[in-house]
Amino acid sequence: MSLLVVGTMAFDAIETPFGKSDRIIGGAATYIALSASNFVSTIKQVSVVGGDFPQEELDHLASRGVILEGVQIKKDEKSFFWSGKYHLDMNERDTLETQLNVLADFNPIVPESYQDCEFVMLGNLVPAVQHSVLKQMKNKPKLVVLDTMNFWMDTAMADLEEVLKHVDVLLVNDSEARQLSAQYSLVKAAKSIMAMGPKYVVVKKGEHGALLFHADKVFVAPALPLEEVFDPTGAGDTFAGGFVGHLAKTKDISFENMKTAIIVGSAMASFCVEKFGTTRMREITKEDINSRINQFVDLVNFEIKLV
Amino acid sequence: MSLLVVGTMAFDAIETPFGKSDRIIGGAATYIALSASNFVSTIKQVSVVGGDFPQEELDHLASRGVILEGVQIKKDEKSFFWSGKYHLDMNERDTLETQLNVLADFNPIVPESYQDCEFVMLGNLVPAVQHSVLKQMKNKPKLVVLDTMNFWMDTAMADLEEVLKHVDVLLVNDSEARQLSAQYSLVKAAKSIMAMGPKYVVVKKGEHGALLFHADKVFVAPALPLEEVFDPTGAGDTFAGGFVGHLAKTKDISFENMKTAIIVGSAMASFCVEKFGTTRMREITKEDINSRINQFVDLVNFEIKLV
Numbered sequence: 119m120s121l122l123v124v125g126t127m128a129f130d131a132i133e134t135p136f137g138k139s140d141r142i143i144g145g146a147a148t149y150i151a152l153s154a155s156n157f158v159s160t161i162k163q164v165s166v167v168g169g170d171f172p173q174e175e176l177d178h179l180a181s182r183g184v185i186l187e188g189v190q191i192k193k194d195e196k197s198f199f200w201s202g203k204y205h206l207d208m209n210e211r212d213t214l215e216t217q218l219n220v221l222a223d224f225n226p227i228v229p230e231s232y233q234d235c236e237f238v239m240l241g242n243l244v245p246a247v248q249h250s251v252l253k254q255m256k257n258k259p260k261l262v263v264l265d266t267m268n269f270w271m272d273t274a275m276a277d278l279e280e281v282l283k284h285v286d287v288l289l290v291n292d293s294e295a296r297q298l299s300a301q302y303s304l305v306k307a308a309k310s311i312m313a314m315g316p317k318y319v320v321v322k323k324g325e326h327g328a329l330l331f332h333a334d335k336v337f338v339a340p341a342l343p344l345e346e347v348f349d350p351t352g353a354g355d356t357f358a359g360g361f362v363g364h365l366a367k368t369k370d371i372s373f374e375n376m377k378t379a380i381i382v383g384s385a386m387a388s389f390c391v392e393k394f395g396t397t398r399m400r401e402i403t404k405e406d407i408n409s410r411i412n413q414f415v416d417l418v419n420f421e422i423k424l425v
Numbered sequence: 426m427s428l429l430v431v432g433t434m435a436f437d438a439i440e441t442p443f444g445k446s447d448r449i450i451g452g453a454a455t456y457i458a459l460s461a462s463n464f465v466s467t468i469k470q471v472s473v474v475g476g477d478f479p480q481e482e483l484d485h486l487a488s489r490g491v492i493l494e495g496v497q498i499k500k501d502e503k504s505f506f507w508s509g510k511y512h513l514d515m516n517e518r519d520t521l522e523t524q525l526n527v528l529a530d531f532n533p534i535v536p537e538s539y540q541d542c543e544f545v546m547l548g549n550l551v552p553a554v555q556h557s558v559l560k561q562m563k564n565k566p567k568l569v570v571l572d573t574m575n576f577w578m579d580t581a582m583a584d585l586e587e588v589l590k591h592v593d594v595l596l597v598n599d600s601e602a603r604q605l606s607a608q609y610s611l612v613k614a615a616k617s618i619m620a621m622g623p624k625y626v627v628v629k630k631g632e633h634g635a636l637l638f639h640a641d642k643v644f645v646a647p648a649l650p651l652e653e654v655f656d657p658t659g660a661g662d663t664f665a666g667g668f669v670g671h672l673a674k675t676k677d678i679s680f681e682n683m684k685t686a687i688i689v690g691s692a693m694a695s696f697c698v699e700k701f702g703t704t705r706m707r708e709i710t711k712e713d714i715n716s717r718i719n720q721f722v723d724l725v726n727f728e729i730k731l732v
Contacts, residue, residue, distance in 0.1 A: 302513045303651070303652055303653055304650060305650045305651060305652045306652055323633065326630065326633035326634070327633070327634075327645070327647070329650060336650050336724065337724065337725075337727070338634070338647035338650065338724050338725055339725075339727075340634070340645035340647070340725075343611060343612050343636060343643050343645065344610070344612060345612045346610055374727075374728065377726075377728075378727050378729055381727055381729060411729055414729075415729060417643065417644065417645050418644075418645055418646075418647075418725045419684075420644070420646075420681075420684040421681065421684075421685060422688060422718055422721075422722060
């Protein structure tokens, strides 16, 4: 019934055409948990932070049903730090600085109390760490979802290929799908990736929406056209949190329900980008979410009479 | 009841990562007519060709219900010629050569028998020529749709702005929408363009689908994910032909029906790119079209139960 999430909990410093942030709270597992907690009552988090990570942030997550037993706190070390800059085309970004800090020798430990998790979300992280979490699960989860990025394809491809064999759903963006498969056509890329292990491939295309592939089926979800995207940081993780949160809530892993999960993930991501960092994700209510999901229905709904 | 189409009828030479064509039949009005003739029985064409334009091409168009009275044939001159090269990202292309030939001093004449046209499709062409056609219409058409490109924004912006005041629907691609409006956000770009005249703005995004804007409403249509796009030449014109063809057939210019028209246009464009030039557009049947439109229904259809 519950959802296990592994990923970074970190500090980010972000620059976009609309402004600049100081060190603010970020990290894949932070965004995933903030997003998924709108759908499931309990999230069992695996991560690592330094002594500099604010207690109030941990308390906030706990208040949303995030169990922190699997979050290691290394008092004398510093949390992972990432700094990046976005340009007008926010599908691309420059990394300005990466300080691994506590992440350098992160050895995840899955507490015994996490063994009941049927849904596992492996947030973007060193593939060997993602794999280690999976190997610690004594029962095969109902669904394993993995997010990754081009950096791991450049530096740890063999490890990534290994963990992919045990993954049900892979989330990547379009350029990552192309890099992983060495195919330009996303249809061909998805086929190649499905041959590597995952039965479902979700290709995230930012402002152009997302594609879901499964066997010979495909589903296209739009992104909400927005006047401004203030800060895309965490949008992919927020998408993942909505996606896996909806699946864990409904316990239905059919293709039809995955389509709905993609729409839920897209709706959550559309909030994330409206303000810097995690700001917007802390504000939104169930009513906001329902209203946004209804906007997606209007966005793609059409009537057809054939010629 | 009938549809007036103005645009080029021309020769193209095309290079893509999948192959290279010799001089083949092309031109905006050719693609628009081939596409729209699947929906309306009569198309009244305005264009100009040289003595080198094959009679069998004219006969083929006539056999599909395309009236050629408004197509000037300049026996001693050569038809418009365009040569271009596409790369893997087919949303961008390089123009290798442009020979205006008959287009250099094209003065369109709308025959008296065309005056009953309620739907007017101004295909991509010199804005002053598009405007001249419109000025020759004695009664205000029910709907005027205009397609244009960045070249006219660079070279004839004042003329383009003038004709836009009399246009109901503008079709442009995303970079053109940005250039025309000087806005990066497509939502803001569409608002700016609507202030210039058109009540509807369609932003074509190639493999990423299309957006329809009207007042504060927006609709997103996907493109069909294809294993290969062999040749995107004419896809935008084919989209326009399906779009305006559906509207002229149904005589319903509501926002709801424009959404359907966008799907019809997207379905037609998805055929166009499957083979070089106009090849695929000559092969497809009503059954092919209906089956492709049904694929679009499956592509975006999802069920939602709110949280």
